[in-house]
Amino acid sequence: MNNLPTCLRCTYELRDDETGRQLCFRCEDRAAQNLAAIPGPRGLYAQLAQHLQRGSSSGGPAVSGSKAAPAPLRLDVLNLQSAGGPVLGPLEGWVRVWEEAGHADLNEAGSLQQRVDHACRTLRYNLRWAAEAGPAVDEFVHELEVVERTLRGTTGGEKPPRRIVVTCPCEQPLRVTLDTRGLTCPRCRTEYGHSEVLRLPLAERRAAA
Template structure:
């Protein structure tokens, strides 16, 4: 066992030029690249609109004047696009947390894509401060990785992992996927590993009790 400081995200030993940081340069660069990939008119969040409609049965082009019912929309993508969904919600949540620490600035003006873009931009701008000073930056990097993998999976034609809602003993609802590595409750700050968080009761069952 060594006593060298390690990156709180990947657990690799920090190099000499990384001492005093919470994340290594590689994990910082990865987070910056993921934020950049999410934002913008051609970013992963904007691309969700291209996958919103389920394919029709005919597979042919739309015909003007057709009385056929429109193809149903994908509920999972609608969830990702909404204001309180698993993309904008966590991103703006981290902006609020960093704003409370004197960094970043929340802006809820404009449309949803504009808000996503602003959140990504301000998080990228303040990322260097976060990797050096914010004690929960590893949790931020984990959540960002989940968001990025989910969006990439959809835009690449893959089925995203199913999200389930579980309840922390403090009554906070946590939305996780079955492959989640771990999560920290935003209300009481309790940290759960993969197996621990999967043992929490389902939120729906508690509500029905």
């Protein structure tokens, strides 16, 4: 059995210059890129404003050629923009976790855009510490990937990866996508790599519900 240290996220073996780290440099760099893509006036979060009205998913601002009432707003985009939604909620949640460890500062003042910018900035500034010794850093990277992928899918017209449910030999249903790099079964703690988890049998409908 291979007992060499591995990256908590991608499960690849750590190289000699990565000894003692929790994340490999590649996963840390990917997290930094995601944190850089979200904030700012041209970032993915700001781009949501261009997709509020139904029919405005082309990327440009919605334009009305008549005095008729504007199209209904997209509730999914409004949810992404909200304070407790699936973007700012997780970002500030991790700032709180890191703040308790003495490596971040939460700031809930200002507009929602300013709060997103601050959260991404402080998380990116402290990312090296998290990659080396931060709490639950694999969960952080996973949630950050979900946030970035959701924003990019909404603003760029890309559909999020289709989720399927497979079954571990211990009969635990596992939700995965074609992008899943690996996971650990929460019941039996068996670790699966990317190809291994995709070879598991599909779950029956009632097990997947």
